[in-house]
Amino acid sequence: MKPDRTSLTRLVAGNNGFAVDLYRQLSKAQGNLFCSPFSLSSALAMTFAGARGNTAGQMAQTLHFDLDDEALHAAFAQLQASLAAAQRPGQVQLALANSIWPQIGYPFLPEFLALLQRFYGVSITPVDYATATEAARQAINTWAEQHTAGKIKDLLEPGILDELTRLVLVNAIYFKGTWLYQFDPAHTAEARFWLTASEHVTAPLMQQTCRLPYAEVDDIQVLSLPYADDALSMVVLLPAREKGLAGLDALFTAERLDHWLLGLQEREVQVFLPRFKISSTLRLDATLQALGMTDAFDDMIADFSGMDGIPRWLYIAAAVQKAWVQVNEEGTEAAAATAVVMNFRCVSEPPPVFRADHPFVFLIMDHATRSILFCGRVVDPSGAE
DSSP, rough: OOHHHHHHHHHHHHHHHHHHHHHHHHHHSOOOOOOOOOHHHHOOOOOHOOOOOOOOOOOOHTTTSOOOOOEEEEHHHHHHHHHHHOOOOTTTEEEEEEEEBBBTTTOHHHHHHHHHHHHHOOOEEEBOTTTTTHHHHHHHHHHHHHHHTTTOOOSSSSSSSOOTEEEEEEEEEEEEEEEEOOOOGGEEEEEEEEESOOEEEEEEEEEEEEEEEEEEEEEEEEEEBBBTTSSSSEEEEOOTTTTTTHHHHHHHOOHHHHHHHHTTTEOOOOEEEOOEEEEEEEEEHHHHHHTTTGGGTTTOOOOOHHHHHHSSEEEEEEEEEEEEEEEEEEEEEEEEEEEEEEEOOOOOOOOOOOOSSOOOEEEEEEEOOOOOEEEEEEEEEEGOO
């Protein structure tokens, strides 16, 4: 079934809600941050296709999925097609790719694999985690690097995969766009960049004056910097210096963001923006659990029976993302890759119970020769004196 415009709108609203939740959770750590909420949503949507029961319910709530299953996956297909259509040769590159890497011979349900191929266009590459874990890791990493123009290397670090891994689902996204109004490098100059209201460092600030969508609301300056095709833009949210990011974070919700964007109006703006480059390596297990997706990571509770027909055999062992961005006078280049690693639950047998509460035979043996030196039996221990 094809999603209608309402389904696509609901999906985008949900994805943006998750993006804000993700940012708020990750921003609790110090320092620069860069991630791709869309890449994570896409990888987890493929994983969600195999979730059932409470596992699926928690994932839907965390990811803000409020469509029925087929409408959801169809909407993702439409969204990815729409984003791919935004490419403009020489101006904007926007490439998306999905892949899955199942364990050779593991009985994944044909309908699960067919759904991922139909709606997410996945490539399916069986690998052998059981006996060739490192070769599987290298193959997945090579795919991610190839689909991000070489920007994302070593997506999966050693130790993330093991002999119990049964499936890895990967999303890759690459973007490169030139500004509609490029900055003149001759106008870039070293200037103070305030870390706090009283502390600063020196950074190269690009500058220009032109007509741009701009708003001032809630003590926040909102600026939209369009790329060359005017279909994509970078939105910069700048809080008042004395309030800092804490003031912005206190207000930042998906609904408030919509309100800020609705207030944008074109006007002449003098823009100062630093050149910057950020790379991030994110292990997202704890982040997703903090957002409410707990069952999916619990090997005793997780239900991904939609993948293999067997409840509580598969669980998410790791969710990782690497992201990279560079902003300069010409434009922006960014890439991210996300991997969701599904492991097979190691079913530990309970310890055997040796309860000698009935007649038994016993032997006394020599270890070296295995000679039976004594033997006997106990029928009634109360009379065995």
